[in-house]
Amino acid sequence: MKKFWCLFFLFWPIVAVLAFVIAPSRQWWFPGPAASPLGSQIDDLFYLILTIVSVTFVGVMAALFYALWIASHNEGRSRFSHGSHNLEVIWTIVPAGILLFIALYQLDVWAQYRVKSRFPKGVLTSPVAEVTARQFEWRIRYPAPDRIFRDEAEVQNWLRNPEPGDLHAVNELHCSSAGPQLIYLRTQDVQHSFFLPQLRVKQDAVPGLVIPIWFEAINEAKAFDANLKGVAYDLVCAELCGWGHYKMKARVIAQPDDDYKAYLKRLQREQLDDGTTAAANAPAEKE
Ligand SMILES: [Cu+2]
Secondary structure, eight states: OTHHHHHHHHHHHHHHHHHHHHHHHHHHSSSSSSSHHHHHHEEEEEEEEHHHHHHHHHHHHHHHHHHHHHHHHHEEEEEEOOHHHHHHHHHHHHHHHHHHHHHHHHHHHHHHHHHHHSOTTTTGSSEEEEEEEEEEEEEEOOOTTTTOSSSSHHHHHHHHHHOOOOOESSSEEEEEESEEEEEEEEEESSSSSEEEEEGGGEEEEOOTTOOEEOOOOOGGGGBBBBTTTTTEEEEEEOOSSTTGGGOOOEEEEEEEEHHHHHHHHHHHHHHHHHOOOOHHHHHHOOO
16 A cells, blocks of 8 residues: 555556557547648647647656655655755746747647638638528528629628528538638527537637638548548537537538539529429439
8 A cells, every 4th residue: 555656656657658659540539530631730739739748747747656656665754855946947947938839839720720811712702601500500501603702891791691592501511622611600599619520620609700711621532422422521519509419410521523513503403493383394404
């Protein structure tokens, strides 16, 4: 029992090192490799910070183990110290330096992800859709397939004033896999969070705000679903938003450009079909 605390503090760094080594291959941190270029950079940042934290943790635990081990062999002989000024300076400056390094090092990835002027060119004026979170679903409003926005002001106007040609869907967001895609996120009621785990995108939907989010899906051939004509990615809500929070499981389907356009055309046909013979007799467009 005398050695219990020594072994206790030895046990956890061993667990930490084991977890550090085996976790990535077991997908404990992420559901597989990032499916977007920015996602890979976010993963790199995560692993960098995890490495710094793990080394610090193992170091602190080793020091604790050493102190307890020595103390358990020096029974009855206590040693008092008023501390070390030098040591305190070192353990203040080193963590401050590490934090400053992380703060500066992550700036670029953060800017690409969040700062509008760093968004891929043209995405702000060619939104895929407006996504509105509500208890408990994702409502999707696409601009009409032939709708072209000349500038951001026009997009803002479209966000404020829905247009008759808009297309609507729920819980299934289609987009093109050819290049970066952007959605405008809002919420109709409480706070939700738009989370695409495979693409490493997570953004809170905040009442009163319309937030642009861009992402890019690398469609791996092996994940391609022939029935969907694309690759499906999970879209979930990452903010506990009420009793039906668990039901906010939707998907984003990234498709080759032609298939994506064909999907929009089909949606348009379905929505414009008013049940009259003229619509029923209209030749179906080829997909
Ligand atoms: Cu939610």
